Amino acid sequence: MKSDHGAGAISRRHLLAGAAGSAVLVTLRPAGAAPANRTETTESAIRRFAGDAEIRSGRVSLDLPPLVENGNTVPLTVSVESPMTEADHVRRIGVFNEKNPQPNVVTLHLGPRAGRAHVATRIRLADTQRITAIAEMSDGTYWSASADAIVTLAACLEG
Template sequence: MERTPSASHITRRTLLRALAVVGLAGVSGPLLGPDAVPAQGNLGALQPEEKVEATMKRLFGSRPLKDGSSAIKLDMPLIAENGAVVPVTVEVQSPMTPADYVKHIYIISDKNRRPMNAKFTLTAAMGTALVGANLRLGETTDVRAVAELSDGTLLMAKREVKVTVGGCGG
């Protein structure tokens, strides 16, 4: 009989303490958890590994891709001896006025594990729709350039590059 009140007293205190701990954890958990916000270089934040068809579907859905081989100049070597550095320049014929310009240029290489390579967001202030970059190509592959115009039209051009030595670290 002597212990009953003290036992109930402890229970109440423990309960309150437990509630307080749960409350704190609930607040601090998402803020302080080390894995709560994955860093931008972690696998989850990278472009997914997929086939190029899946990339095209993910980026453009079922929107029609027009043949842009006359409007897009895809400048890159026919044979790249070293896949680690393949210079690619994409130039799209466009007046580049605020009313009619190229909004995005995507560079996609079919056989890379992560086919989506680079996405450029352009503005009319650029004067011409020209972007260039050095790519890493794992093996002989088609490289596609997709241009999204300001009216939503999608144009695509592609060309094959022969790669003698792959550039994705084996």
């Protein structure tokens, strides 16, 4: 079957092949290339999240293994003590790290309909470091918890 696409038209097959080739070219780096510079500190990422508000310890529970064999897949659980009602609930949870290329691992947006403030996921860790979780409550207060993870096989390294 022959299709008339007009002069200069690109077939779907050529477009997809070109896009796949571009994706590969973007992600490949020459051997021995220097890793990308970390453009933001953990403290500045936390300040971008919480502004000038006081961040108190408590109400947040951060669970991750203290010894991680492989930084490519690290289980992480964050829970926040909250009734999750319209008057008292968690608005956001931010997770931050010290040594990954990007200091803000994830920002989660919640509301009273979430039922409970409990999130479990897996993250990548570039090296042994401290992870901090901060919860923004509906009353404007911020609560946090931190945990250290020793990583024996690093992930997230750009190079």
